[in-house]
Amino acid sequence: MRIFTCQNCGQLLHFENVVCMRCGMTLGFLPEPLTMSALELAEGGDQWVARADGGRWRQCANMAQADCNWMVPADGEEVHCPSCRLDRTIPDLSQPENVERWKAIEVAKRRLVYALRRFGLPVVSADVAKGEGLVFDFLADAGPDHPVLTGHDDGLITINIAEADSAEREKRRVELGEPYRTLLGHMRHEVGHYYWDLLVRDGGRIDACRAVFGDESASYEEALQHHYQNGAPADWNLNHVSAYATMHPWEDFAETWTHYLHMVDTLDTAGSFGLAVDPVVTQDASAEVGFDPYRTQDFDALVRAWVPLTVALNSLNRSMGQPDVYPFALSPPAIDKLRFIHELIRGGAVD
Numbered sequence: 001m002r003i004f005t006c007q008n009c010g011q012l013l014h015f016e017n018v019v020c021m022r023c024g025m026t027l028g029f030l031p032e033p034l035t036m037s038a039l040e041l042a043e044g045g046d047q048w049v050a051r052a053d054g055g056r057w058r059q060c061a062n063m064a065q066a067d068c069n070w071m072v073p074a075d076g077e078e079v080h081c082p083s084c085r086l087d088r089t090i091p092d093l094s095q096p097e098n099v100e101r102w103k104a105i106e107v108a109k110r111r112l113v114y115a116l117r118r119f120g121l122p123v124v125s126a127d128v129a130k131g132e133g134l135v136f137d138f139l140a141d142a143g144p145d146h147p148v149l150t151g152h153d154d155g156l157i158t159i160n161i162a163e164a165d166s167a168e169r170e171k172r173r174v175e176l177g178e179p180y181r182t183l184l185g186h187m188r189h190e191v192g193h194y195y196w197d198l199l200v201r202d203g204g205r206i207d208a209c210r211a212v213f214g215d216e217s218a219s220y221e222e223a224l225q226h227h228y229q230n231g232a233p234a235d236w237n238l239n240h241v242s243a244y245a246t247m248h249p250w251e252d253f254a255e256t257w258t259h260y261l262h263m264v265d266t267l268d269t270a271g272s273f274g275l276a277v278d279p280v281v282t283q284d285a286s287a288e289v290g291f292d293p294y295r296t297q298d299f300d301a302l303v304r305a306w307v308p309l310t311v312a313l314n315s316l317n318r319s320m321g322q323p324d325v326y327p328f329a330l331s332p333p334a335i336d337k338l339r340f341i342h343e344l345i346r347g348g349a350v351d
Helices: 096-119 166-175 183-201 206-213 220-230 249-272 299-319 332-348
Strands: 026-030 035-041 048-050 056-059 071-073 087-089 135-139 151-153 156-160
Touching (some): 026 071, 096 249, 183 249, 299 332
Antiparallel strands (some): 026 035
């Protein structure tokens, strides 16, 4: 993600900021130019003037409850921002714990939508696309015997809000033997299934995708049962980005999609900070992100920059006594799968 600065005082801003910590200016994210802006209250008190573009904006209707800092054009009829308009069901906010969980979920979703817009991929809510777009349900378990399963079904992404509880998410990560489990990771994975439908199935790329990931027409239920009974093959890392990716070609695609988004957004952040990695141990492990990872056609440049960056990030985390940021190693076949995702996204961009 790009870094942003306050147009009033030059302070470095984070994507989630609602106020500048140095000068106190109100902040908002402008979805069309994809930038953070300092805001000045317009005369009348119901609109804001953005320093970034001089335009007039209103705050998203979810600002009060979900701390949504995305803005909507003042001359439009929408009251929710493009990210919040994707919501179909939100948690029961009469339960105090659900308020904080919903806020965390929306932060992850806004980061996801930002990335999809940077790629130029179509992001249309189902109500606008007459049932063919993207929509989210954020649900809570109805009891021990009625758990909510996180997943995707024909454009509907369901997220169990328990995943927004750090302790519960870590518990599930350990129980499932996963090296990595985050809200943003869930979002990226499930939306990968949606774009498989949009870019592969509807885009006429099924045969090409099968050549890389395998035949997705194989029984998903049988594959799921086999995976949870037997686990992943011992040599899964030779061909896949994760153990879960071995379960079924659809999951292999979604996991690889997730890792591609991990790679691009992290490289974009590193490049925004001018980060260069050049260990003295070898001249081969050096990288400087001097390109736009969201727009480059050069997939090999992404990989050349990604590998040394993850080594550096993991080393920094270990110095702080924290787990690796990226606890994965990419094999040549996994890199070929990432290349397919790269080319698919480039072909699916609408701008």
